[in-house]
Every structure is written in structure tokens, then in C-alpha cells.
Amino acid sequence: MNIALVGAGKFGERHLATWTRLQTKGLCNLVAVVDISQEQLGRLEEKYGCRVETSIDAVLPEVDAIDIVTPASTHYHLAKRCLLADKHVMIEKPMTTSFKEAIEIHNLGLAKKKIVGIGHVxxxxxxxxxxxxxxxxxxxxxxxxxxxxxxxxxxxxxxxxxxxxxxxxxxxxxxxxxxxxxxxxxxxxxxxxxxxxxxxxxxxxxxxxxxxxxxxxxxxxxxxxxxxxxxxxxxxxxxxxxxxxxxxxxxxxxxxxxxxxxLTFDSSSEPLYVELSDFVNSAKSGTNPLANSRSGVISVYLCETALRSASERRALECDDQAKIFGGEVFSTNDSIAVR
Structure with a gap:
């Protein structure tokens, strides 16, 4: 499976190191790393020997999946663009910065029959x-x-x-x-x-x-x-x-x-390694990862509700799932493969 990493900051480099290990084990092919910082890309190119690009347009036609490790405010637009291009997406937490956007990304993943993994590591x-x-x-x-x-x-x-x-x-x-x-x-x-x-x-x-x-x-x-x-x-x-x-x-x-x-962790049990491995396996098999878009939607909703509670200075009731997560959202527990 061909993958591109978008976002090469501090945590993005951790993803890059993990994708490099997965590639060494033959589990994926890291096509390129995308970032807007030429300085950072130059350093990573020298350190990891990877291809680097400054625009997602340069890699989107070549990959099956995109790993998004960019500022939270960019998650929605990047994820939507990748899903519309029929790519699986792995999104670092938070999934988006609004409940409405999270629902849209989730349902778009269902419509496109693409895996949407969330970085609940x-x-x-x-x-x-x-x-x-x-x-x-x-x-x-x-x-x-x-x-x-x-x-x-x-x-x-x-x-x-x-x-x-x-x-x-x-x-x-x-x-x-x-x-x-x-x-x-x-x-x-x-x-x-x-x-x-x-x-x-x-x-x-x-x-x-x-x-x-x-x-x-x-x-x-x-x-x-x-x-x-x-x-x-x-x-x-x-x-x-x-x-x-x-x-x-x-x-x-x-x-x-x-x-x-x-506990002691070896390289194969390190949480980020397990998370990205799960995403790759899910994209290949069509089954949902442990941290899927449904969990992302719920997390965004609760964070948004917490902020509203603080703003209004009162406790807030959470709507039951039948009201909040109506429509297709409940179907995220189903396998894409059986739809």
C-alpha cells in the first residue's frame, strides 16, 4: 500500500520514523513526506532518505492513503480533499475542530468506502x-x-x-x-x-x-x-x-x-507502531481500525460540549446517541467489506 505523510513537525517526524520501520518490514511503501517548510523537509530528506514535497498535489495521484499530521485546524479540509480523491485517511487527533465537520468526514468515508483512522494512540x-x-x-x-x-x-x-x-x-x-x-x-x-x-x-x-x-x-x-x-x-x-x-x-x-x-515495550508493541499497523491492515482488509471515525466523531462532540459548558458556566446534558449520531454514523461498527 502506497502512503504519503502530510505534516512533518515534531510529531510528524515520529510518524515518519514509524512509517520507515513499517516500510522496512514490507507492510507499506512510503511514497513521500509533504510539508510547507523547506528547511524541515531538507533535514528529513537527509536523515531518512525519503522523497519530500511541498504540495499534496504532487503525491495524491500516486498513493492509496494519506497520513495527516498537521495542525488541527487543517484536518477537515485535508481529510475531505483526500477522501474525495478516493484515498484512505489517517487523521491525528482531534479528528476535526467541530462536530459538524467530523460528521461530514465520517459520512464521506462511508460513502467512498474508505477507511478513516483517528490518532487516539x-x-x-x-x-x-x-x-x-x-x-x-x-x-x-x-x-x-x-x-x-x-x-x-x-x-x-x-x-x-x-x-x-x-x-x-x-x-x-x-x-x-x-x-x-x-x-x-x-x-x-x-x-x-x-x-x-x-x-x-x-x-x-x-x-x-x-x-x-x-x-x-x-x-x-x-x-x-x-x-x-x-x-x-x-x-x-x-x-x-x-x-x-x-x-x-x-x-x-x-x-x-x-x-x-x-511494562517494557519492544519496537513492535510501541503504541504508534501498533496504531499505524492497524490502519494499514484495516485499509487492506476493509475492516474498521480500533480507533475509527465513529470514535473521532464522539470525541469531537464531547470536547465541543465541554467547551460550551465552560462558556455557559453550567453542566450540560449530552443528547443520547440516537439523537446525536443519527443516520449513517451508527453504521461505523460495521465492516466496509460487508456493505
Missing amino acids: FRYNQLTEKLKTSITTEMIHSPLLIEAQFLNPNQPREDVGSIFNYSHWVDLCNYLLESTPSRISCSVYRNNDKKFEDNASIIMDYEQGTQAKLTVGWVGRRKKRYFSIDAADASMLVDYLDNSYQVSTGDGSATIKTASLK
């Missing part, structure tokens, strides 16, 4: 599978409370705030609980009256009784990637920075027992 992390397995095997039966932080001392983005930029935990809650929240409340912090929020605190309530409290942002000097789940029978804490997790069981402080373990 934490779905592909082994630590996430530990959480998922614990819930499905009832080690953590009926989660009561989720608490998570995604803090990164980065320069603020110019096109989106921290809620859209760090939407990983919003998606992860839905993935682990296999549900979407019924209610969202959010408060944000903006430094010097900026257009976009720097930090945000989001509370999502689920019908089954689970409450998720998420903190995201880039203010300060702390770097955190933790995700915890508390249930009646056990608690689990995952630290995605040092690849560790711990499980605590027991009733009361006197009898609480905690077991800890640290």
Missing part, C-alpha cells in the same frame, strides 16, 4: 489493555470513579486549546467504559484572556454511575500522564510516563494490598 497502549482487561474480567467491577491528568508544559497551540489538543482521556473513558457520558461540566483557565483555554477540568457522568474527572493543560512545569479507576472491589492506577501500573485491593487501610508492575 492511547487505545493501542499495553497499559490501556491492562485497564480494559481488568474491567471486562471484573477485577475492577463497575467502575465508580475515574481520575486522570494529562499535563504537558508545552507552548500553547495557535489553533486549538488544551481540551481538543489533549482529548486522549475523553476518548479513553468512552473506550474503557464502552459508553458515552450523559452529562458534562467543565471549567477552564485562560492566561491573559487568550482565545483558547490553557487548562481545563472536565467532569463526565455516565448512565451506569461512573464519574470521570479529567484535568488537561499546559500551564506550569508538571508533566503527567496518569489514569486511575476506583471501584468497589479494587483500584487501578496507570502511569503512562513510566509505563507502570498498580492494583490495590481490600477494604480499609489496614487490609489494602497493592501490587505494582512496570
Whole structure:
């Protein structure tokens, strides 16, 4: 399968390194890297020996799929253009910056019978599978409370705030609980009256009784990637920075027992490698990737709702899926191959 990478910034280069490894294993053919920065392209051309271009027009006729790793505000127009040209698309999160645009991209993918993968990379992390397995095997039966932080001392983005930029935990809650929240409340912090929020605190309530409290942002000097789940029978804490997790069981402080373990990743289990491999395999087989366009649509909707909650300074009810994701959106759980 012939692939082009569009966007060669910091994270785009990580994608490039991963596509190079996949190409070495014969899983794809990286046709070219596209970016507007001649300086960056020159550096990558020398480092990776790849073909470089400054316009997507130069590569679109030659490829089967496009990997979009550009600023969030460009995702919709690039994805739409690629889908109209009958290409599979992999879109870094967020899928788009509006719910309306996400729905359009999703339905266009269905109409064109093309795969639309979304960069919800934490779905592909082994630590996430530990959480998922614990819930499905009832080690953590009926989660009561989720608490998570995604803090990164980065320069603020110019096109989106921290809620859209760090939407990983919003998606992860839905993935682990296999549900979407019924209610969202959010408060944000903006430094010097900026257009976009720097930090945000989001509370999502689920019908089954689970409450998720998420903190995201880039203010300060702390770097955190933790995700915890508390249930009646056990608690689990995952630290995605040092690849560790711990499980605590027991009733009361006197009898609480905690077991800890640290995971190691080889090249084939690195989350981005698994994510892009899944996209390639899905495009070849016509089956949906683990992080598909339906998950992207829902994530965008919830981020948009959180921002509206902060703006209106009140909790908002989330419409049920039958109202929000009407029409073809529900069909994303079906295989393209059987349509």
C-alpha cells in the first residue's frame, strides 16, 4: 500500500520514523513526506532518505492513503480533499475542530468506502489493555470513579486549546467504559484572556454511575500522564510516563494490598507502531481500525460540549446517541467489506 505523510513537525517526524520501520518490514511503501517548510523537509530528506514535497498535489495521484499530521485546524479540509480523491485517511487527533465537520468526514468515508483512522494512540497502549482487561474480567467491577491528568508544559497551540489538543482521556473513558457520558461540566483557565483555554477540568457522568474527572493543560512545569479507576472491589492506577501500573485491593487501610508492575515495550508493541499497523491492515482488509471515525466523531462532540459548558458556566446534558449520531454514523461498527 502506497502512503504519503502530510505534516512533518515534531510529531510528524515520529510518524515518519514509524512509517520507515513499517516500510522496512514490507507492510507499506512510503511514497513521500509533504510539508510547507523547506528547511524541515531538507533535514528529513537527509536523515531518512525519503522523497519530500511541498504540495499534496504532487503525491495524491500516486498513493492509496494519506497520513495527516498537521495542525488541527487543517484536518477537515485535508481529510475531505483526500477522501474525495478516493484515498484512505489517517487523521491525528482531534479528528476535526467541530462536530459538524467530523460528521461530514465520517459520512464521506462511508460513502467512498474508505477507511478513516483517528490518532487516539492511547487505545493501542499495553497499559490501556491492562485497564480494559481488568474491567471486562471484573477485577475492577463497575467502575465508580475515574481520575486522570494529562499535563504537558508545552507552548500553547495557535489553533486549538488544551481540551481538543489533549482529548486522549475523553476518548479513553468512552473506550474503557464502552459508553458515552450523559452529562458534562467543565471549567477552564485562560492566561491573559487568550482565545483558547490553557487548562481545563472536565467532569463526565455516565448512565451506569461512573464519574470521570479529567484535568488537561499546559500551564506550569508538571508533566503527567496518569489514569486511575476506583471501584468497589479494587483500584487501578496507570502511569503512562513510566509505563507502570498498580492494583490495590481490600477494604480499609489496614487490609489494602497493592501490587505494582512496570511494562517494557519492544519496537513492535510501541503504541504508534501498533496504531499505524492497524490502519494499514484495516485499509487492506476493509475492516474498521480500533480507533475509527465513529470514535473521532464522539470525541469531537464531547470536547465541543465541554467547551460550551465552560462558556455557559453550567453542566450540560449530552443528547443520547440516537439523537446525536443519527443516520449513517451508527453504521461505523460495521465492516466496509460487508456493505
